[in-house]
Amino acid sequence: MQFIADGILNASLIALGALGLSMTYNVLRFANFAQGEVLAIGAYFALGAVTVIGAGVGVMGPIKFGWPLLVSIPIAIVCTSIVVLMVDYLVFRPLRNSNASRITLIMAAFGLSLMGRNLIHLFAGGDPKYFSFYIPKAIEIMPGVKMVPDDLAIIALSAIAVVSLHLFLKRTNMGRMMRAVSENPTLARINGIDLKMIIRMTWIIGTALAVTAGTLQGHIFQAKAEMGFDMLLPMFAALILGGVGNLYGTVLGALVIGLAESFAVYFDLSAYRAAVSFMIMLAVLLVRPQGLLGERE
Amino acid sequence: MTPINQHKVNNPNNKILEVHNLVAGYIPNLNILHGCSIHVCVGEIVTILGPNGAGKSTLIKAIAGLLNVVEGHIELQGKNITGMETHRLVREGLGYVPQTENVFAKLSVAENLELGAIHHRDTMAETREKLYDLFPDLARFRNLHAGKLSGGQRQMVAVGRALMASPSLLMLDEPSAGLSPKLTQVVFQQLLKIRDSGVTILMVEQNAKAGLQISDRGYVLAEGVDRVTGDAQSLLHNPEVGELYMGGHGKSTMENVVTATTEVSEPSNGGDSA
Ligand SMILES: Nc1ncnc2c1ncn2[C@@H]1O[C@H](COP(=O)(O)OP(=O)(O)OP(=O)(O)O)[C@@H](O)[C@H]1O
Numbered sequence: 011m012q013f014i015a016d017g018i019l020n021a022s023l024i025a026l027g028a029l030g031l032s033m034t035y036n037v038l039r040f041a042n043f044a045q046g047e048v049l050a051i052g053a054y055f056a057l058g059a060v061t062v063i064g065a066g067v068g069v070m071g072p073i074k075f076g077w078p079l080l081v082s083i084p085i086a087i088v089c090t091s092i093v094v095l096m097v098d099y100l101v102f103r104p105l106r107n108s109n110a111s112r113i114t115l116i117m118a119a120f121g122l123s124l125m126g127r128n129l130i131h132l133f134a135g136g137d138p139k140y141f142s143f144y145i146p147k148a149i150e151i152m153p154g155v156k157m158v159p160d161d162l163a164i165i166a167l168s169a170i171a172v173v174s175l176h177l178f179l180k181r182t183n184m185g186r187m188m189r190a191v192s193e194n195p196t197l198a199r200i201n202g203i204d205l206k207m208i209i210r211m212t213w214i215i216g217t218a219l220a221v222t223a224g225t226l227q228g229h230i231f232q233a234k235a236e237m238g239f240d241m242l243l244p245m246f247a248a249l250i251l252g253g254v255g256n257l258y259g260t261v262l263g264a265l266v267i268g269l270a271e272s273f274a275v276y277f278d279l280s281a282y283r284a285a286v287s288f289m290i291m292l293a294v295l296l297v298r299p300q301g302l303l304g305e306r307e
Numbered sequence: 308m309t310p311i312n313q314h315k316v317n318n319p320n321n322k323i324l325e326v327h328n329l330v331a332g333y334i335p336n337l338n339i340l341h342g343c344s345i346h347v348c349v350g351e352i353v354t355i356l357g358p359n360g361a362g363k364s365t366l367i368k369a370i371a372g373l374l375n376v377v378e379g380h381i382e383l384q385g386k387n388i389t390g391m392e393t394h395r396l397v398r399e400g401l402g403y404v405p406q407t408e409n410v411f412a413k414l415s416v417a418e419n420l421e422l423g424a425i426h427h428r429d430t431m432a433e434t435r436e437k438l439y440d441l442f443p444d445l446a447r448f449r450n451l452h453a454g455k456l457s458g459g460q461r462q463m464v465a466v467g468r469a470l471m472a473s474p475s476l477l478m479l480d481e482p483s484a485g486l487s488p489k490l491t492q493v494v495f496q497q498l499l500k501i502r503d504s505g506v507t508i509l510m511v512e513q514n515a516k517a518g519l520q521i522s523d524r525g526y527v528l529a530e531g532v533d534r535v536t537g538d539a540q541s542l543l544h545n546p547e548v549g550e551l552y553m554g555g556h557g558k559s560t561m562e563n564v565v566t567a568t569t570e571v572s573e574p575s576n577g578g579d580s581a
């Protein structure tokens with residue numbers, strides 16, 4: 011049972027990151043391999059904000075992260091979004107304007123990913139950084155299942171983020187415009203939708219999800235330059251497994267990957283952690299090439 | 308054959324659209340339009356005819372701001388819209404229903420219509436009611452995904468979506484494509500109603516005979532140039548038009564050519580299931 015609880019925590023972080031990937035994939039139509047670095051940079055911005063506010067302030071009962079962490083998330087989202095929008099302006103926009111192929115965009119993202127990690131090393135050093143030095147104290151939530159209250163709060167936060175994203179895409183005008191652009195950009199323009207504005211919004215939402223994942227992950231574990239890159243495979247696995255473009259599919263994919271990973275750890279197969287999620291993804295795709303909840307084109 | 312449409316409002320001084328010597332193409336240095344000029348007057352239905360590949364869709368796309376204009380200019384309601392970004396044209400009163408992929412298949416009919424009105428949210432409910440009166444089917448299907456509809460129903464969604472922005476000029480690229488002759492007549496009758504409600508119409512039509520029947524005027528395009536123009540009746544009987552259609556090999560009037568082309572093109576249309 012314990013590994014299920016751990017798996018759900020893991021899955022909630024994977025889901026946030028994967029949903030961010032899914033936004034850029036669906037609207038901008040390329041796999042953003044630099045999403046991991048967006049997550050990491052976000053975590054470092056949040057860490058900076060928490061440090062400035064003062065770690066350990068505002069502890070909320072058994073939950074140790076308190077309001078500084080919650081405040082640091084929007085701050086980090088703003089700072090990271092500025093970086094991401096600048097990179098889009100300098101790198102992706104010229105590529106889009108010259109009708110670059112998907113593979114060109116992916117390679118550019120790969121290069122940016124490498125650069126991002128090196129820049130973090132340069133500015134923040136190679137050592138892992140900690141948000142706080144509290145000793146996690148697990149409580150028994152069910153017979154035999156222990157969880158740290160912070161982890162429960164993180165699962166709840168992720169769930170809120172997923173539901174908000176769903177409501178945003180389904181119920182708001184902006185969400186509807188984004189779905190329209192993702193299906194047919196030309197027809198969207200004909201309808202009066204400003205593509206540049208939608209592209210900016212997409213980056214911001216994708217960034218917000220990644221930064222939230224990164225900050226929460228940094229809080230339970232640690233912040234390090236590779237933290238996002240290490241998440242890239244599980245995030246892509248969740249996205250593809252669930253069926254690209256389907257929000258619930260991505261969440262379901264994240265659950266499967268998260269559980270599989272913690273299952274591997276539980277049975278002392280930590281070394282094969284990444285391989286396990288990859289194999290599950292391949293197995294599902296052999297049976298359902300469109301992913302678990304994806305629609306056949 | 309008498310035109311169904313008996314009204315006469317084509318006052319040449321009241322141009323809603325004027326395209327002057329347009330040169331444009333998809334790729335730099337490879338122009339498709341080589342100095343194309345047309346105009347549309349308020350209240351008219353104008354049809355653009357021409358053989359496959361003549362540049363009819365290209366002309367419509369250029370007006371809609373989807374291509375780089377190399378030379379010439381486009382005026383809409385007296386305003387120069389040459390080079391204006393596509394998404395701004397909706398607010399200038401231009402509606403456009405493309406030839407293909409003209410609905411959001413993964414979105415519901417209601418969502419498709421709402422997207423048509425993103426810049427007209429205050430009048431949306433009112434326009435939608437009028438639209439539902441004109442196309443009662445749209446109201447029935449409003450919760451279905453547009454991709455699940457038949458060709459004819461989808462065409463209705465596409466036209467409805469464009470009308471949601473209350474355009475002054477509606478451009479339609481082959482509104483009868485894929486429809487049976489019977490359904491084509493239904494759609495064309497609706498176009499007449501739309502025109503009578505105050506929307507000027509510029510359309511491209513393969514089915515020249517049916518198209519000209521509801522039109523006031525027409526143009527025949529060939530190789531990216533407007534070659535012949537005139538009122539709808541005269542075009543039907545003009546031998547020059549038939550020749551253009553047959554690529555210069557025929558010696559028949561439009562009427563004969565039209566029967567020939569419709570017969571040939573019908574099986575490939577795949578039929579509609581409305
Ligand atoms: N996206 C594109 N990129 C490059 N060339 C194109 C593109 N679309 C059309 N063309 C070329 O432009 C020319 C005119 O095409 P267009 O679609 O305007 O013809 P049309 O008159 O609408 O024909 P049809 O009756 O078949 O619809 C053709 O030679 C075509 O190959």
Ligand SMILES: [Mg+2]
Pocket residue numbers: 363364365406480
């Ligand atoms: Mg065409």
